[in-house]
Amino acid sequence: MDPHRRDPPPPFWRSRHSIAWVVLAAVATWFLWAEHRAHLLGALPYLILLLCPLMHVFMHRGHHGHRHRDGPSHRDADDEGKRP
Numbered sequence: 372m373d374p375h376r377r378d379p380p381p382p383f384w385r386s387r388h389s390i391a392w393v394v395l396a397a398v399a400t401w402f403l404w405a406e407h408r409a410h411l412l413g414a415l416p417y418l419i420l421l422l423c424p425l426m427h428v429f430m431h432r433g434h435h436g437h438r439h440r441d442g443p444s445h446r447d448a449d450d451e452g453k454r455p
Contacts, residue, residue, distance in 0.1 A: 383389050404411075 380386070
């Protein structure tokens with residue numbers, strides 16, 4: 372072995388510092404949940420209602436929003452043969 376050769380440092384997620392930060396974050400999350408559970412669960416119905424407009428915006432991506440086409444709509448094409 373070469374005494375001057377250094378192995379590369381471990382990735383951040385395997386270092387002692389990252390493990391300490393993960394443990395600290397887990398403990399802080401537990402205490403926040405334990406102390407503020409009533410506040411968080413009390414706001415849950417309002418958060419669900421606020422999700423509705425957000426979902427509406429993102430769900431309209433599939434059919435290009437509310438843009439109208441220049442040509443006749445499908446309903447007009449179906450009704451042409453039925454009108455006198």
